[in-house]
Amino acid sequence: MSNPQQLRYSKEHEWVSPVEDGVATIGITEFAANALGDVVYAELPAVGDTVAAGETCGELESTKSVSDLYSPVSGEVTETNQNVVDDPSLVNSAPFEGGWLFKVRLEGEPADLLSADEYAAHTAG
Amino acid sequence: MSSTEPPRLRHTALDALHRSLGATMTDFAGWDMPLRYGSERDEHLAVRTRAGLFDLSHMGEITVTGPQAAALLNYALVGNIATVGPGRARYTMICRVDGGILDDLIVYRLAENEYLVVANASNAQAVLDALTERAAGFDAEVRDDRDGYALLAVQGPESLAVLKSLSPKHSASLVQGGAPIADLDGLKYYSVLSGTVAGVPALIARTGYTGEDGFELFVAPGDAEKLWQAITEAGAPAGLVPCGLSCRDTLRLEAGMPLYGHELSLALTPFDAGLGRVVKFDKEGDFVGREALLAAAEHAAAEPPRVLVGLVAEGRRVPRAGYAVVAGGEVIGEVTSGAPSPTLGKPIAMAYVDAAHAAPGTAGVAVDIRGNHEPYEVVALPFYQRQK
Missing domain, CATH: 2.40.30.110 (Aminomethyltransferase beta-barrel domains)
Known part of the structure; x- marks a missing residue:
């Protein structure tokens, strides 16, 4: 399992893309997707919602369990991935690409995120 | 340091193999068991359309032997075990005196005076203790055989073809001296025979917990890995895949089969669970829970729970x-x-x-x-x- 170097990571297993025009893309990591098992239902925040770093903003349901979705950054949701709502298995098959979850217009610089190597060390424990 | 360390998990004979396959493991009733190998949805669909291979070695095997083995089981369980013919199996339950369900079981009659009782892993010790206690006064022996067996299940529409390709009768390669020939075609649902699969001596039962045709193979733990590898290889062309407990749960749920701890519990009688048909009041002699179950049956008829x-x-x-x-x-x-x-x-x-x-x-x-x-x-x- 390899974590893309250009992304940053939260300890709650979300990833954050490089910021473009003030907007970052959010998803969950392959490690998290594997731990969940087959994702069957994704409840994402709505466009226009304000999310806060470290707070829940949705949920992901898998065969065995339901897990809260945490936002790794603060800001306003500008877009959600309808493809994942229609086909949640994208979270398992392409967690870092087609399985992205939502985009956020950032309020300030995100804090407390890990590099790919730091995240790898975090999940190795 | 915590002073109350969790008890060590038990491992099946196939533990190293599961890890080599990259299985996600889970604690199930004190056993470290494969939850899934890849996608549990794919594993589920493989069993519905092709075949799946499960390690179920956590299940609790108890052997009951002796001239009064049938009489003991008739007294200890709610079913009429005396009517189970040699080579046949029966789904039944063991209840407490108050009628509460201690466990649901499959009882295999292996020989005239020999039965194999298979209990859920979570209840195996309680079932063993109850059978041992209830055996007092019967000319019968109750033996803990949990370490004596590994249990592999092959489930799905292709299971018969996969196992036939591994049984002596169907693969001209080896007919071993004196080994019984496994007539898998003739083995009916809820039947059992003693034979060999891939050269491994096995109790071959046509039972399962998936809603599909399939087989459960009770073998010596030392033979489990050899058998697993042989079934994996023979089944690969038919699309057989290793399957974990996650898909076993969704398979049994789709098939409407109860799971102890969910649909069945000590707080419920078989009548509360809609399974009153497993209780046989007309069998010979008394049985544990009879009085309470009679009342439960009347109550269920008069005032449905x-x-x-x-x-x-x-x-x-x-x-x-x-x-x-x-x-x-x-x-x-x-x-x-x-x-x-x-x-x-x-x-x-x-x-x-x-x-x-x-x-x-x-x-x-x-x-x-x-x-x-x-x-x-x-x-x-x-x-x-x-x-x-």
Whole structure:
């Protein structure tokens, strides 16, 4: 399992893309997707919602369990991935690409995120 | 340092193999078991359409032998075990004196005076203790055989073909001296025979917990890895894949089969669980729980308790065990098992609901999913039945 170097990571297993025009893309990591098992239902925040770093903003349901979705950054949701709502298995098959979850217009610089190597060390424990 | 370390997990004979296959492991009743190898949905569909291979070595085997083995089992269990012919199997239950279900079991009659009782892993010790205690005064021996067997299950429509390719009768390569020839074609559902598979001596039973045709193979733990590898190789062209406990749970749920700790418990009698048919009052002699079960049967007939029903979601949120079933703002029942059904493509659940809301098609039933009342349709069980 390899974590893309250009992304940053939260300890709650979300990833954050490089910021473009003030907007970052959010998803969950392959490690998290594997731990969940087959994702069957994704409840994402709505466009226009304000999310806060470290707070829940949705949920992901898998065969065995339901897990809260945490936002790794603060800001306003500008877009959600309808493809994942229609086909949640994208979270398992392409967690870092087609399985992205939502985009956020950032309020300030995100804090407390890990590099790919730091995240790898975090999940190795 | 914590002073109360969790008890060490037990490992099956196939533990190293599961790890080499990259299985996600889980603690199940004190055993470290494969939950899934890849996608549990793919594993589920493989069993429905092709074949799957399971390690079920956590199940608890107890052997009962002796001239009064049948009499003991008739006294200790609720079923009429005396009517089980040699080579046949029976689904039954063991209850406490108060009628509460201690476990559900499969009893295999291996020989005239020899029975194999298979208990759930979580209850195996309790079943062993109860059988041992109840054996007092009977000319019969109760033996803990949990370490004596590994248990592999091959389930799915291709299982017969896969096993036939590995049995002496069908692969001209090896007919071993004196080894019984396994007539797998002639082995009926809920039957058992002693034979060899891939050269490994095995008790071959046509039983399972998936709603598909299939076999359960009881073998010496030392032979488990050899047998697993042989079945994997022989089954690969037919699409057989290794399967974990996660898909076993969704398979049995679709098939409407109860799971102890969910649909069955000490707080329920077989009549509460809608399984009163397993209790045989007309058998010879007394049996443990008889009086309480007679009362439970009368009560169930006069004043129906909550009824076990199926629920199918109209939406996509998944009900989980313990969630309330509601109608008209009132709680009318409780979910005992729930999961996304790979076959139906929707969330499904089993639930105990008040009799007034138990009829298939009852309108206005919902499940309280973390505060949201999600509409559910009441259906008859099972959700899935294979075409025979």
